[in-house]
Amino acid sequence: MASEPVNVNEFQELARKVLPKMYYDFYSGGAEDQLRPRVLIDVSRINMSTTVLGYKIPAPILIAPISMHHVAQPEERKLQPERQRHVLLFVSNSTIEEAIVLTVDSPRLCRREADIKNKMIAPKIKNLEGLLKTEVDSDDGSNLEAYANRTYDASLCWKDIEWLKSITSLPILVKGILTHEDGKTITSSFNNFLLLCLLIITTRKAVEAGVNGIVVSNHGGRQLDYAPPTISVLDEVTIHFH
Numbered sequence: 469m470a471s472e473p474v475n476v477n478e479f480q481e482l483a484r485k486v487l488p489k490m491y492y493d494f495y496s497g498g499a500e501d502q503l504r505p506r507v508l509i510d511v512s513r514i515n516m517s518t519t520v521l522g523y524k525i526p527a528p529i530l531i532a533p534i535s536m537h538h539v540a541q542p543e544e545r546k547l548q549p550e551r552q553r554h555v556l557l558f559v560s561n562s563t564i565e566e567a568i569v570l571t572v573d574s575p576r577l578c579r580r581e582a583d584i585k586n587k588m589i590a591p592k593i594k595n596l597e598g599l600l601k602t603e604v605d606s607d608d609g610s611n612l613e614a615y616a617n618r619t620y621d622a623s624l625c626w627k628d629i630e631w632l633k634s635i636t637s638l639p640i641l642v643k644g645i646l647t648h649e650d651g652k653t654i655t656s657s658f659n660n661f662l663l664l665c666l667l668i669i670t671t672r673k674a675v676e677a678g679v680n681g682i683v684v685s686n687h688g689g690r691q692l693d694y695a696p697p698t699i700s701v702l703d704e705v706t707i708h709f710h
């Protein structure tokens with residue numbers, strides 16, 4: 469720091485530089501994850517239930533879409549508390565009934581080297597039975613990749629969302645937004661709620677802005693190498709909705 473410190477943050481930065489780490493951490497550290505608990509609030513009865521898209525859920529937590537969950541647990545519903553919502557996948561062993569989450573960050577399946585080496589096999593998919601052939605034979609690398617190459621649509625774009633809206637009355641969320649530009653495009657073309665992957669915020673201003681639903685997500689880093697962490701772009705994406 470070139471000049472004298474003039475505020476608390478600058479003093480803190482100075483302390484961090486001059487103190488042995490052990491002592492700096494002693495002064496500045498907190499308990500465990502260092503969350504900011506508020507006090508003098510009646511917590512004798514806690515009710516974290518809320519509604520998302522008209523559905524009542526016991527806590528503002530949704531389980532993100534995870535493909536092929538039945539590989540880990542054949543009877544998937546036993547994994548979930550009865551009333552907790554989870555997002556159903558295109559590649560799921562349940563059927564689609566309640567809402568559409570369109571994952572928009574995967575026009576193609578990324579290169580998953582472990583899957584290629586393992587010759588990963590995509591299991592049969594219940595949702596699409598009878599609609600398209602879900603079995604793919606590939607002796608050359610990942611069977612999952614071969615399946616994705618045949619079924620994913622690399623030409624997916626904003627006009628397809630308009631089409632989707634025209635053929636269903638189900639709520640539609642778009643998953644995989646990482647920039648405010650894309651968030652804004654949704655605002656103008658798509659009237660939904662604002663849904664963040666980590667926490668759910670439904671503000672009056674978001675509704676006023678005509679926003680319907682987005683899931684800010686980098687797909688857990690499974691689609692694009694070097695994509696920014698989801699939490700680091702929340703500010704950028706959400707600032708335009710406040």
Ligand SMILES: Cc1cc2nc3c(=O)[nH]c(=O)nc-3n(C[C@H](O)[C@H](O)[C@H](O)COP(=O)(O)O)c2cc1C
Pocket residue numbers: 532533534535557559571643665684685686687688689690698
């Ligand atoms: C094993 C596994 C499978 C996943 N499959 C899908 C999928 O099929 N579709 C999808 O939209 N996201 C999928 N995801 C991503 C998650 O829904 C979620 O976005 C991610 O784990 C958390 O990253 P985020 O905070 O950037 O959203 C998968 C994640 C994992 C770990």
